[in-house]
Amino acid sequence: MCPPSRINDPDMNFQGDGMSRATTLYAYKLGIDTHQEPLVYMRTDCSICRAEGYTANTRLQIKAESGTLIATLNTVSEEILPPGSIGFSDSAWEFLALHHGQPVTVHHVPQVGSLSALRKKIYGHALSADEIGSIIRDISRRLYSDIEIAGFISACAGGRLSSEETTALTSAMAKIGNQLHWPEHEKVFDKHCIGGLPGNRTTPIVVSIVSAAGLIIPKTSSRAITSPAGTADTMEVLTNVDLTLDRLRKVITRTGACLAAGGKVGLSPTDDLLIRIERALDLDSEGQLVASVLSKKMAAGSTHILIDMPVGPTAKLRTQQQAEMLAELFRVVASALGLTVRCVVTDGTETIGNGIGPAEEARDVLSVLRNEKNAPPDLEARALYLAGQLLSMATGADDVQALQQAREILYSGQAWLQFRAICEAQGGLREVPVASHHIELRSKCAGRLHSMDNRRLAHLAKVAGAPSSPEAGLRLRVKVGDRVEAHQSLATLYAATPGELAYAREYFHQNRDLFEVTAMTPIPAVERQP
Structure with a gap:
């Protein structure tokens, strides 16, 4: 579709005069996904661009009936846009x-x-x-460009946010967007x-256990940014996670819990804008993490909060x-904001469970x-421990009693019934999909599995297509400490397409040491005494 013919001469659409002069164009959706960066597009022959001095990378203020947005301009050739139109990226169009x-x-x-505060x-x-x-x-x-957001993140990294600033940042971010209240x-x-x-x-298991015990736990989770699966990705395999705020409230009122994606609900939405730039810069400052x-x-x-x-x-x-320093910052900020936080240090030396990727992790949860x-x-023990910690926070029981309560809820089947109730309230429980293609990743030698590289294992699952393809990923066949025979399967690699499978297999062949198998130490023969 083209915009109305009356706009074919864009020079006729000036409003006002001087520096306050605005120009009218007509919205055109180009269908370009720029993630959360708002971009607009104007023709290189546009008279408005020439008259106003707009060039590529100019920041423009766009006003519509529904609101105002500042976006970065890109210029395109004449055949991309009809005359008199302004193109929008998906994020700008939706905003x-x-x-x-x-x-x-x-x-x-x-x-x-606020840019003066940023420079400060x-x-x-x-x-x-x-x-x-x-x-x-x-x-x-959306008044900041990505470069300006990057400047703020960089200025706060490396321990340059005090606890007072972190508290202020947390409070400011919490106040932007929707908020839930549970006065009862x-x-x-x-x-x-x-x-x-x-x-x-662990989250779906923990939420099921503690909500079955009567705790209110409105759990929203993010989708994966750099990992092969986030909690929302795994839960999306099993049920609907994109809930509106009203639907979310109804689910929690009905079951005492939810297992939803955070994006659509709009809780602290500015955080998503910051995270996108943090990941691009590979910065993960303690203050911004806590906030x-x-x-x-x-x-x-x-x-x-646990x-x-x-x-x-x-x-x-x-x-x-490093963990103790971060835990102390959590406690200081939480105390200033009237929150109760318990930080627990757990073993992070190897993968948890047998599955990596949304569908395979869903199988483990079920x-x-x-x-x-x-x-x-290991997944069961870790989930029980964390559930016990939450129950201890709720009742004041010691850790042993709380852990036993968590075990009873899981082993009696109450947690499974509660999980099903949550999924039904969110739209129903689905079957886990099965990957169309798979191969076995085998050991070259016999010995004992000494270690696995968490980061490269995660990357291998991503190369196979996770989390975009929910069924892609890995199923581990051995754990650290297990004895391994030559040519034994270490893991099964899953992918949705032959091309992704071949690409992931090649990555494994170039990184075989992500599974470190050490030779067994032979037991010396003992000479029999006469």
Whole structure:
């Protein structure tokens, strides 16, 4: 479709005069996915571009009936857009809730006041709560470019956020977007894992156990950003996770819990904008990590939060000291915001469970909840421990009693019934898909499996197509410490297409040492004494 013919001469669409002059163009959806970066597109021969001095990479203010957006301009050749049109990336189109041919006005960008606070932080000065709040509000309103967001993230990295600034950042992020409130409940619970362990899909099991015990736990989770599966990816294999805020409330009111994706609900949405840039920069500052986690829990109405901190050589937290420093920051910020936080350090030296990737991790979750004989014992033990910690926070019982309560709920089948109830409330329980293609990854030699590289195992599953292809991933056939024979299967590799399978297999052949098999030490013969 083309915009109305009356706009074929865009020079006729000037409004106002001087620097305040706006120009009218007509919205055109180009269908370009730029993730969350808002981009607009104008023709290289556009008279407005020439008259106003707009060039590629110019920042423009776009006004529509539904709101205002600042976006970066790209210019395109004449055949891409009809005359008089302005093209939008998917994220920009959705933010303004546009329809085809809708008139929008294009303006020069006004001064963004909080940029002075950003420059102050870049030069190493501490920011007040009001200054941090103004930065977060302007980022949420899409007034910052990606470069400016990157400047803020970089200025806060490397321990340059004080605990007071982290508290202010957390509070500001929690106030942006939707918020849930549970006035009828004195305590509302949640959990979060710092991450870095493939297959560590404890959340669905923990939520099922503690909500079966009567705890309220409005659990929203993110999809994978750099890992082969997030909790939302795994749960999406089994049920609907894209719930509206109203539907989310109904699910929690009905079952006491949910296992939903956080994106559509809009809890602390600015965090998603920051995370996208953090991942691109490969920065994971402690202050912004704490603000990211606690702001979403606060927005969900949670008051008591368990933080799982795996520590290991290829986990996010490499040392006990690093974990202790982060735990202290969590406690200080949580206390300032009226939250109760318990941080527990767990073993992060190897993968958890047998599956890596959404479908394979879903199989592990179901096997534990159903009390199947082949359920991975490490996933079960870890989920029971974390559930026991939450139950201890709720009742004040000691860890031994709380762990026993968690075991009884799981082994009696109550947790499985509760999990099914949550899935039914969210839209029904689905069958786990089966991959169309697979191969066995075999050991070259006999010995004992000494270690596995968590990061490269995760990357292998991603190369196979996870999480975009839910059925892609790995199923481990051995664990650290197991005896291995020559040519024995170490893992089964799954993919949706032959090309992805071949690509992943090649990555494995180039990285065979991600499974470290050491030769067995022979037992010396003992000479029989006469």
